Amino acid sequence: xxxxxxxxxxxxxxxxxxxxxxxxxxxxxxxxxxxxxxxxxxxxxxxxxxxxxxxxxxxxxxxxxxxxxxxxxxxxxxxxxxxxxxxxxxxxxxxxxxxxxxxxxxxxxxxxxxxxxxxxxxxxxxxxxxxxxxxxxxxxxxxxxxxxxxxxxxxxxxxxxxxxxxxxxxxxxxxxxxxxxxxxxxxxxxxxxxxxxxxxxxxxxxxxxxxxxxxxxxxxxxxxxxxxxxxxxxxxxxxxxxxxxxxxxxxxxxxxxxxxxxxxxxxxxxxxxxxxx
Amino acid sequence: xxxxxxxxxxxxxxxxxxxxxxxxxxxxxxxxxxxxxxxxxxxxxxxxxxxxxxxxxxxxxxxxxxxxxxxxxxxxxxxxxxxxxxxxxxxxxxxxxxxxxxxxxxxxxxxxxxxxxxxxxxxxxxxxxxxxxxxxxxxxxxxxxxxxxxxxxxxxxxxxxxxxxxxxxxxxxxxxxxxxxxxxxxxxxxxxxxxxxxxxxxxxxxxxxxxxxxxxxxxxxxxxxxxxxxxxxxxxxxxxxxxxxxxxxxxxxxxxxxxxxxxxxxxxxxxxxxxxxxxxxxxxxxxxxxxxxxxxxxxxxxxxxxxxxxxxxxxxxxxxxxxxxxxxxxxxxxxxxxxxxxxxxxxxxxxxxxxxxxxxxxxxxxxxxxxxxxxxxxxxxxxxxxxxxxxxxxxxxxxxxxxxxxxxxxxxxxxxxxxxxxxxxxxxxxxxxxxxxxxxxxxxxxxxxxxxxxxxxxxxxxxxxxxxxxxxxxxxxxxxxxxxxxxxxxxxxxxxxxxxxxxxxxxxxxx
Numbered sequence: 001x002x003x004x005x006x007x008x009x010x011x012x013x014x015x016x017x018x019x020x021x022x023x024x025x026x027x028x029x030x031x032x033x034x035x036x037x038x039x040x041x042x043x044x045x046x047x048x049x050x051x052x053x054x055x056x057x058x059x060x061x062x063x064x065x066x067x068x069x070x071x072x073x074x075x076x077x078x079x080x081x082x083x084x085x086x087x088x089x090x091x092x093x094x095x096x097x098x099x100x101x102x103x104x105x106x107x108x109x110x111x112x113x114x115x116x117x118x119x120x121x122x123x124x125x126x127x128x129x130x131x132x133x134x135x136x137x138x139x140x141x142x143x144x145x146x147x148x149x150x151x152x153x154x155x156x157x158x159x160x161x162x163x164x165x166x167x168x169x170x171x172x173x174x175x176x177x178x179x180x181x182x183x184x185x186x187x188x189x190x191x192x193x194x195x196x197x198x199x200x201x202x203x204x205x206x207x208x209x210x211x212x213x214x215x216x217x218x219x220x221x222x223x224x225x226x227x228x229x230x231x232x233x234x235x236x237x238x239x240x241x242x243x244x245x246x247x248x249x250x251x252x253x254x255x256x257x258x259x260x261x262x263x264x265x266x267x268x269x270x271x272x273x274x275x276x277x
Numbered sequence: 278x279x280x281x282x283x284x285x286x287x288x289x290x291x292x293x294x295x296x297x298x299x300x301x302x303x304x305x306x307x308x309x310x311x312x313x314x315x316x317x318x319x320x321x322x323x324x325x326x327x328x329x330x331x332x333x334x335x336x337x338x339x340x341x342x343x344x345x346x347x348x349x350x351x352x353x354x355x356x357x358x359x360x361x362x363x364x365x366x367x368x369x370x371x372x373x374x375x376x377x378x379x380x381x382x383x384x385x386x387x388x389x390x391x392x393x394x395x396x397x398x399x400x401x402x403x404x405x406x407x408x409x410x411x412x413x414x415x416x417x418x419x420x421x422x423x424x425x426x427x428x429x430x431x432x433x434x435x436x437x438x439x440x441x442x443x444x445x446x447x448x449x450x451x452x453x454x455x456x457x458x459x460x461x462x463x464x465x466x467x468x469x470x471x472x473x474x475x476x477x478x479x480x481x482x483x484x485x486x487x488x489x490x491x492x493x494x495x496x497x498x499x500x501x502x503x504x505x506x507x508x509x510x511x512x513x514x515x516x517x518x519x520x521x522x523x524x525x526x527x528x529x530x531x532x533x534x535x536x537x538x539x540x541x542x543x544x545x546x547x548x549x550x551x552x553x554x555x556x557x558x559x560x561x562x563x564x565x566x567x568x569x570x571x572x573x574x575x576x577x578x579x580x581x582x583x584x585x586x587x588x589x590x591x592x593x594x595x596x597x598x599x600x601x602x603x604x605x606x607x608x609x610x611x612x613x614x615x616x617x618x619x620x621x622x623x624x625x626x627x628x629x630x631x632x633x634x635x636x637x638x639x640x641x642x643x644x645x646x647x648x649x650x651x652x653x654x655x656x657x658x659x660x661x662x663x664x665x666x667x668x669x670x671x672x673x674x675x676x677x678x679x680x681x682x683x684x685x686x687x688x689x690x691x692x693x694x695x696x697x698x699x700x701x702x703x704x705x706x707x708x709x710x711x712x713x714x715x716x717x718x719x720x721x722x723x724x725x726x727x728x729x730x731x732x733x734x735x736x737x738x739x740x741x742x743x744x745x746x747x748x749x750x751x752x753x754x755x756x757x758x759x760x761x762x763x764x765x766x767x768x769x770x771x772x773x774x775x776x777x778x779x780x781x782x783x784x785x786x787x788x
Contacts, residue, residue: 042583043583046583050586069576069579069580070579070580070583070584073580073583073584074513074516074517074583074584074585076513090576091576091580094580094584095511095512095513095516095580095584097512097513109567110567110576113567113580114508114511116511116512116513129566129567132508132566132567133507133508135508135511135552148566151562151566152507152508152562152566154552154553155553155554156548156549156551156552156553156554159552175566176560176562176566178553178554178557178560179553179554201560203557203558203560204553204554204557265540265554265556265557265558266539266540266557266558267558267560268537268539268558268560269539269540269558270379271379271380272379272380272381272382272629272704273373273374273376273377273378273379273380273381273382274382274704274705275292275369275373275376275377275381276295276334276701276702277292277366277369277370277373277381277630
C-alpha cells in the first residue's frame with residue numbers, strides 16, 4: 001500500500017487527487033472510493049479539496065467520506081457549494097467563511113467551529129459542540145444534536161449566527177451565548193426537546209424552543225421571556241428556511257414556542273470588588 | 278447549580294488610605310498639572326492650592342509631570358494595631374469584602390512576598406580552563422528560532438539535509454518574545470508600541486485574545502495570534518498573515534480561570550476587533566469547550582494547521598501548574614510546535630486576587646520540570662519551549678534559559694519601559710499612563726513611537742547583557758546555554774528546590 005500522502009508546506013506540489021478527482025466545467029467530484037488508500041488520510045483529502053478550491057471550482061462533491069476531519073476549514077469563497085456524501089469527521093467547516101456545505105448523512109462533533117459566515121446543512125444528526133463560538137452564518141441540522149450545542153455564539157453588526165435543529169438538543173444548549181439565534185423544533189419528539197442547563201451563563205442572543213421548557217431546565221443567567229412580534233417573524237422566516245433546505249413542512253404553531261433570553265448582558269457587574277487592598 | 282450571584286447590599290466601611298501625595302508648597306507653582314494628570318482624582322485644587330483628595334494608588338504620574346519637582350508619594354504607615362499574623366492587608370481585604378460581598382479583583386502579577394527563586398540562583402563564569410569570550414570583539418550568537426525542530430539531520434549522499442517539510446521556523450534576533458496582551462486589556466497606542474518594537478527588534482509579539490485591529494495587519498509577520506476560549510476576532514486575516522498561532526489554555530496569573538473584559542471597556546473599537554456588541558461583557562469561558570483532553574487539543578492544533586495549510590507554527594500556552602511536566606509532554610504529542618509555560622508571577626489585566634496570589638507554580642521550577650520531562654521522553658529537541666511570568670531583568674532571562682527555556686516571554690517589563698509603574702490598578706481601566714485603559718483622553722497620553730523606542734532600547738540592552746554573560750561563560754551561542762543547568766548554582770534556603778530543578782548547590786563542582 002502506498003503511504004498516505006501528507007502534504008506539508010504551501011510550495012509542495014503533490015499528486016493528491018490524481019486518482020479520485022475529476023473536474024468538469026468548474027465542478028469537481030472527489031470520489032474517495034477511487035483512491036488506492038482507503039480510508040484516505042484527512043490531510044490528503046483536505047489537500048485535494050484545497051486544490052479544487054484553488055482551481056476556482058464553483059462546486060465540490062465529495063463521495064465516500066469516512067470520518068475525515070477538518071473538511072473545508074477556513075474555506076472562504078462565498079459562492080462555493082460543497083456536498084458531502086458519507087460521514088464527515090470532527091470540525092467540519094471550522095472557521096468557515098462563506099461557502100455552503102451540505103452533508104447527506106450525519107456530522108460528528110464541533111461542526112462549524114468558530115465559523116464566520118456561510119451555511120452548513122446536515123441532513124442527519126450533528127453531534128456535540130455544534131456551532132461552537134460561531135460568529136455568523138447558518139447551521140441547519142435536520143435531526144438531533146448532542147451536548148453543549150451553540151455555545152458562546154456571538155453577533156456583531158450584520159453578522160448574526162443562526163442554528164436550527166429539527167430534532168433535539170441535549171444539556172448546556174447555548175451556554176455562554178453572547179448573540180445570535182438558536183431554534184430547536186423537536187420534531188417527532190416528546191414535550192421538551194432540550195436538556196438541562198439551557199443557556200447557562202448566556203448574556204446575549206435568544207433561544208427558541210418548540211415545546212415546553214421547565215424552569216429547572218434553565219441554566220443560571222437564562223430566563224423565559226415573552227415572545228414579541230419580531231421574534232415571531234424571525235421564527236417564521238427560519239421555518240421557511242428550514243423547510244426550503246430539507247423539504248419538510250414544519251407546522252406553524254407559533255404559540256407553542258418558548259423564548260429563552262439572558263437575564264442580563266452584564267452578568268458579572270457587581271460580582272467583583274475592585275478595592276485596592 | 279446555583280443562580281449567579283446578585284450584588285448584595287453594600288455595607289460601606291471606610292478604609293485608611295494607602296498612599297498620600299505630599300506637595301512641597303514652597304516649591305509648588307500651582308500649575309495644576311498634577312491635578313489634570315491624575316486619572317484617579319487623588320489631587321484637587323482647593324482654596325488656592327493643590328491638596329490630596331484621597332484614593333492615591335502611587336502610579337507616579339504626578340511626580341513625573343510636576344515641573345517644580347515638588348511632589349513625593351508616601352506610603353501611609355500602618356493604621357491598624359500591629360499583629361504578627363493579622364497583617365494590615367489581610368484585615369483590609371476582610372473589611373472590603375464585608376462591604377461589597379464581591380470577589381476581590383487585582384491585576385499585574387502576584388504581589389505577595391514569595392521570594393523569586395531566580396534571586397537564589399548564581400551564574401557560572403569561565404576561568405582558566407574554559408576561556409571566556411569578549412562579545413564586543415568576537416561573535417556571540419543570540420538568534421533563536423520559534424517552532425518545531427526536525428529533531429535530527431539527515432545525511433543523504435554525503436550531504437546534510439535539514440528537513441523543512443515541517444512547519445517553518447520563525448527567526449528571532451534574541452531569545453525573547455512579548456507575551457499576549459490583548460487590545461482591550463491595553464489601549465490601541467500601547468499595543469501598537471509593542472508591535473512596532475517587536476518589528477524593530479525582529480522578535481515576536483503576542484496579540485492577546487482580543488482579535489487584531491486592521492491597522493496592525495502591517496505588523497502581522499511579527500505577531501503571534503492567540504486562539505483562546507472566547508475565540509474573539511478570529512477571522513482568516515487573523516490566522517493567515519501572522520507569524521504563528523498560539524492556543525491559550527491558561528495564563529500564569531490565573532490558571533484555570535477564564536477572561537472577563539467588563540462592558541465598560543468594550544468600546545466601539547474593542548467591539549469591532551473582538552466582533553461583539555458594544556458595552557456587553559466579553560467573557561472567555563474557563564475551559565475551551567471543544568477541549569476536554571489531550572486528544573481534543575490535538576484536534577484544535579490540527580484544524581489550525583489545516584486552516585493555515587501548514588505554513589505557520591502552532592503553539593500552546595499553559596499556566597505553570599503542579600503537573601506541568603506531564604501536560605507539556607501531552608502538548609508536544611498533540612502536535613504543538615512550541616509551547617509556552619507561564620509562571621504564577623505572570624501579569625494580568627484583571628484576575629481574582631485569590632487566584633493571582635495563590636495558584637500555580639513558580640516559572641523557575643516549571644521550566645526545569647518541563648525541560649526534564651521532555652528530555653526524558655525524547656521530545657525536548659523537537660519543540661521550542663517559551664517561558665515567562667515574572668521575568669524582571671536580563672539576569673532572570675539568562676537564568677530561565679539556563680534552566681531550560683529556549684525563549685523567554687516578557688510583558689510587564691515592556692510595559693514598565695512604556696511608563697507603567699506597576700501600581701496594580703489595570704482592572705479599573707483608569708491607567709494614568711495611557712496603557713491599560715480604553716479612555717481616549719488617557720490612551721492619547723502614550724506616544725507609540727516614543728514607547729516603542731523605549732521598549733527597543735530596553736531589550737537591546739538586555740540582549741547585550743545576555744551576550745556579556747554568554748561571553749563570560751565562554752559560550753558563543755545562546756543555544757548552548759539553553760538547559761545548561763550546570764552553569765547555575767543554588768544558594769537559597771531549601772536544598773529540595775535545587776534537587777527538583779536539577780541544579781547543584783553552591784560549593785558543588787563539576788561532576
